[in-house]
Every structure is written in structure tokens, then in C-alpha cells.
Amino acid sequence: MKTLNFITGNKNKLSEVRAILGETVVVDNKSVDVPEIQGTIEEIAKEKCRRAADAVGGPVLTEDTALEFHAYKGLPGPYIKSFLEALGHEGLNKMLDSFDDRSAEACSSSQGYMGC
Incomplete structure (x- = not known):
């Protein structure tokens, strides 16, 4: 069976991914410190995933x-x-x-990279 490295330090995210993928693939957990570039969520997620795959030497999934x-x-x-770490x-x-509109949108980006 194939193994996929899920790059996270968040155990709840790991449990969710394992539940979603079920028995289709072995989900291994790696905590890799990958420097994040400046950019859009899409650019950041794509580069993080590529760098994580290089760091572990195999297929990865990032979120x-x-x-x-x-x-x-x-x-x-x-x-x-970074905002939460600085401000709480x-x-x-x-x-x-000072704003009437306190609404927000949460966006999630999942990336998979199989490596070269």
C-alpha cells in the first residue's frame, strides 16, 4: 500500500485526513518546518508543498x-x-x-505533491 506524508503538527488535522482517506493509503505524519514565501494562499500552499516533498523525499499532502x-x-x-502569534x-x-462589519471568510487550500 502507498504511503502519503501529511505535513502537519496538528493532530486534529491528521485524524481528519486519515478518516477521509480511510484504507486507500497509509497516512504518515511528518512535522517539517518549511519557510513560507510571501504571496497568495495558492502560491504559498503550492510552494510549501513542493518544499515539504523535497524535505521528506517523497509524496506529501499539505493544508x-x-x-x-x-x-x-x-x-x-x-x-x-503570524497575526495570532503576535496579537492573540x-x-x-x-x-x-472600530468596524461595523466584523465578518470574515475562512479559506482552506490542500496540496498534494508526488515528487519527481
């Missing part, structure tokens, strides 16, 4: 999430992790205090 606040014209977008949930909420 990235963006949170786009309408009040901030799409920010923080794919940089939500409370700080992120306070940034929206």
Missing part, C-alpha cells in the same frame, strides 16, 4: 488556512498564524472594534 476579514480587505489572509485572539478581535 493551509487563510482568514480574510472583510473590514481589512482580506487581511490577514494566509498570514493568520483578543488582540485580533480588538483590531475590528
Whole structure:
């Protein structure tokens, strides 16, 4: 049976992927620190996946999430992790205090790379 390396440090994401893929493939977990480029969620996800495949030397699956606040014209977008690390949930909420529209969209991008 083929093995797919799911690149995450999040055990909940790992459980979800294993449940979705079931018995079709062995899902191995790797936590690889891959530097993220600046760009759109699509560009970041694609490059992260390619670099992760190079790092583990085999096929990988990655997942990235963006949170786009309408009040901030799409920010923080794919940089939500950095915003949360710097401000925390409370700080992120306070940034929206002066806006009537506090709505946001969450975007998820999954990428697979089989390698060369």
C-alpha cells in the first residue's frame, strides 16, 4: 500500500485526513518546518508543498488556512498564524472594534505533491 506524508503538527488535522482517506493509503505524519514565501494562499500552499516533498523525499499532502476579514480587505489572509502569534485572539478581535462589519471568510487550500 502507498504511503502519503501529511505535513502537519496538528493532530486534529491528521485524524481528519486519515478518516477521509480511510484504507486507500497509509497516512504518515511528518512535522517539517518549511519557510513560507510571501504571496497568495495558492502560491504559498503550492510552494510549501513542493518544499515539504523535497524535505521528506517523497509524496506529501499539505493544508493551509487563510482568514480574510472583510473590514481589512482580506487581511490577514494566509498570514493568520503570524497575526495570532503576535496579537492573540483578543488582540485580533480588538483590531475590528472600530468596524461595523466584523465578518470574515475562512479559506482552506490542500496540496498534494508526488515528487519527481
